[in-house]
Amino acid sequence: MPSPFRKPWFLPGLLLLIATSSLPAADIILNEFMASNGGGTPVPNQVPGTTDDWIEIHNRGTTTLSLAGWHLTDSAGNLNKWTFPPGITLAMGDFLVVFASGNNALDANGNLHTNFSLSAGGDYVALVRPSLTVASEFGPSTDYPSQQSDISYGLHPSNLEPVYFQTPTPDAPNDAGGQLLVEDTQFSHKRGYYTSAINLSLTTNTSGATIRYTLDGTVPTQSTNGSTYSRAIPINTTTVLRVRAFKRGLQATKVDTQSYIFPTSVGSQTRPSGYPTGWGGEPTADYNVDTQITQSRQYAARFRAGLRDIPTLSVTGEKDDFFGSDGIYVDTQDRNIEAAVSAEYFHPDPVTDGVNIENGFQIDCGCKLQGGASRTPSKAIKHSFSLRFRDLYGAGKLNYPVFDGTTVTTFDSIHLRAMYNNSWIHSNSGQRARATMIRDQWARDCMIDMGNADGGQGHFVHFYINGIYWGVFNLHERLENDHYAAYNGYEDDEVLGLNPGRLTSEETASFNAMKAVVTNSRSPWSRIQTVLDVDNYIDFVITEYFGRNADLKSGDNWRAAGGGSANAPWRFYCWDTERILE
Template sequence: MSRRVLLYMMSALLTMGAASQESLEFSVPHGIYNQEFRLWITSPVENADIYYTDDGSDPREKGMRYGGSLGINGTSVIRSAVLTDDSIWSDVTTATYIFPQSLLSQGNSPDGYPKYWGKFCQITGTAIADYEMDPEITGNKTYSPYVTEGITTLPIVSLVTDKDNLFNREADSIKGGIYIFTGCPVGDGTGRGWERPVSFEFIGGEMGHDLTVDCCLKLHGGHGRLPEKNPKHAFRLHFKSAYGPKKLKYPVFGDRAPNRFNALVLRTFFGYSWQHWDNNQRSKAQYARDLWTRETQAKMGDPISTGQYVHLFLNGLYWGMYNMCERISDDFCVQHFGGTDEDWDVTEVDGGAGQYHAAIPTYGNIDAWNQMCDLIYTLPNHSNFMHLIGCGSDGKPNAKYPTLLDIDNFIHYMLINLYGGNTDWDHHNWYAYRNRYWEDEGFRFICWDSENVLVSPTENLTSKNNRGCPTGFLNRLMKQGIFAHRFHEEAQK
């Protein structure tokens, strides 16, 4: 356990009895504002000292003593805590105040932030920091109103943490900044798995979100972590008792998804995005492709990782539009379908090149998956196909043979990726899941990280045949007449 996590656990234990009585009150709630105001911070405890910060840092470590109301006249992040006569700290209270007009003047040299980010992983060099709102847009009388108006059209996610947690240049698992050491999939992977404490606020939007919770922050993704390819990294939020609640209980996606989460992903989109390193991809940039695959799968009647577009702020700096979505895991399966974490097998591909790709169990084990693969690669054997779908050779359900593949789900999944021409698949970017104790339900596939779809109307992937992956399965299954007929039926719908 890291010293940082231990510090937070000790702080939580020390303040369990006191924090509820000593929690601070801010006179103005977090949100979007257009006029300056005075902010009063009060504590119900007499003779207690209030400390605060305005740079994202922890007021228990770097706080200034509060001596009266604070003037708030631009985008601000205020964190505050109480120190009692018994030298016991309260929990930290955090509030972000967004002034849309401030976005127009967000420059490239914010106080205390580095001019350079992480070192390149595949080539020599270091990423030049980019905090600035594009002056060609913000300084344009035609476009600048869209910036200030647009910030109110989506919910806001504000992540607040000490700057060192993001940008410290020490290559240390406890002190190092996760935006400097990004955990690249090539090289030594320094930074992979590092987590840092963060305050997560979810504000506004059509549902009027009003959430503040402490959790931990990690970087997310594969090649999108490479500083030379992508300056705008994706994040993951994990809810752990070492930082705050063990599980988030809040309707992040309204009634479109369960209201309990172990983790959330803030997807930035890498392929065919405006920040992509390749000019050809930038010229075809859209933020709709990945979400199109997920929502299309939902309309076919299959579960998905529900997503929501948001505006992201880091310590009050606008970081861009992201898609916040559910993370696919054993807990995702429990929340959507039931059972316990220990019941679920969640499988993904282990990457690599060539015609054979070994799957690995992200959660659970791979026994049923291997059994399914063995049966698929005996096709067109009729009896084995029947066993694959939980039937005897006579085509009737038979308890002797557990269902290993959800045929309709698999067909839907393949139709989406083939129709969309997904060129960054299926050597990676897929998940499958199954409850090993529900023997009448087979593995289901779920769309994930599908940014490279709907690029070319002539893209044809029907000849792709990666062994042990969805395209390899399809090639074998199409040799079986019953499956081929069912596939054609679904394709016609």
């Protein structure tokens, strides 16, 4: 007679020594999850250095239960999206943590990983029986609410009501101190452009909650930072508000950020009070707009109208994270510094105040300085940036159709190019004489028009830092491994992205393997085509050489992606082509 016992399979939280049994609906539940893991709460047995989101399952029954054939999903329309492997059982009272990393494989410590990740912006997650009926879920009628970094969400241990946990407890009973969340704050006026003064009202549907706000880019706290809202706030100049609501016994809201831009204020902008007069290696900080243009009879009206002609990107964060001694605009040579910011993107109506023809998005993310020579303050004081979407700040990816002409709407990062070569800010007078802002995007547009959908979409935006106008920037896709993956049907971790100026050993080995095949006269044509997208490479060479890019180097100022575990064909991208068409 076969033994009713199974051989132990040592995964955390499991006891695999008892015979399996069927499962009543209420005995197994989704107990807790974290959709924005900043690493503040280590998970038992996790691989060191990892911060994947996680889902905790709890057996509330009185017997050991099998999870064979059960599923986890983040889509109500795809209930069997991820399936537990055979041999997984859960003892009575035990917990099981499954990491929602999207990797779909056991990690080095034997932990399970789903083929999907969780969204910090609100989503759906469910535990599903083999019969494809839902056993336990968060978000059955609407998505679960937005999540904050290092705060988990789950069932209160006393009443099983969904609450937030300041103290997450993966692989253990939930914290009895879990709290409901204060309902989100509402603004009486939308973010956007205004020509007349407004009185801004702030509200929350949570009775008795206190609303706190700041006007300087800092995060409001319950008592020590910011002002308490008591009446409508008069606004008649460019203003950025950061708002949060608090109530004793409840979890505070996330920080809401909204920008109100007044074109007349932009046209007379000078250094704001409290901002430094120098930026590290640049002794003379320049915040002022050129009033000879912005207030002249000939150009003033055109300038104000022009502020509404293209989208706006407004980032808001701690002043010192930008302009303090260790800020990204002062310590420009440190490529690891990243400021935590709110990013708002919208396209204002050309005429009507408070109306946007594209409502855009708001997302909490990281902001980094970008560039090579342009980082040096003596060469340029208008630097490039990138926005980095990480679980550390909230949503791990930006999900929004930023660019026309593409079906790709999910981004790990996007780039803000200030323009350096052949620009008005260049230290060389010859380059200033050739100044335009279109050369770099022209090269990427050429690649797209020649049939390379992943050539790099982009357009222009007006950029603000803490409400301070910073000029026109080229907002475009960052041409990295996730970009290649999104356009060519791969997962991010299956392919490599290559910056020739900063290669890793893995990238070097994969890229050199491709070159070895291509340059070997004995390699059959079919083999060459498997490691290199030949048509793409031809288009790249035509664009760079027809345009006579004066800054193209064998070891810099271009990008490529491919190879990796998928052995995907390498593709080339135009990057830093500001000296094209001279």
